[in-house]
Amino acid sequence: xxxxxxxxxxxxKITIFSMxxxxxxxxxxxxxxxxxxxxxxxxxxxxxxxxxxxxDEFIEKTLNQFRExxxxxxxxxxxxxx
Numbered sequence: 001x002x003x004x005x006x007x008x009x010x011x012x013k014i015t016i017f018s019m020x021x022x023x024x025x026x027x028x029x030x031x032x033x034x035x036x037x038x039x040x041x042x043x044x045x046x047x048x049x050x051x052x053x054x055x056d057e058f059i060e061k062t063l064n065q066f067r068e069x070x071x072x073x074x075x076x077x078x079x080x081x082x
Contacts, residue, residue: 004047007054011063016050023050029066032073 001024007014017024023043025036043049 005051007051009059012059012066014054014059016047018047023047025050025054027062027066029063030070032066032069034062034065 001017001019003015004018004023005016007016011029013026013028015026015028017026018040021040022037023040025038027034038050038053040046043053045052
């Protein structure tokens with residue numbers, strides 16, 4: 001897996017990788033991560049095409065998903081406190 005780019009964002013880390021003719025878009029926030037894979041053939045313009053996919057609306061929905069993930073984890077953890 002080869003790192004192609006890191007996009008600065010104040011609320012999460014965004015990294016774009018290339019592996020097996022796929023772009024891998026990885027979002028990280030604390031201990032949580034979300035990964036999206038897309039065929040390089042489905043993106044016009046290479047990694048610059050990936051930048052266009054990562055618009056403000058998509059990033060905001062991804063951040064909302066992080067909030068939901070953390071809420072789910074906290075609820076689960078509290079049911080099974082160690």
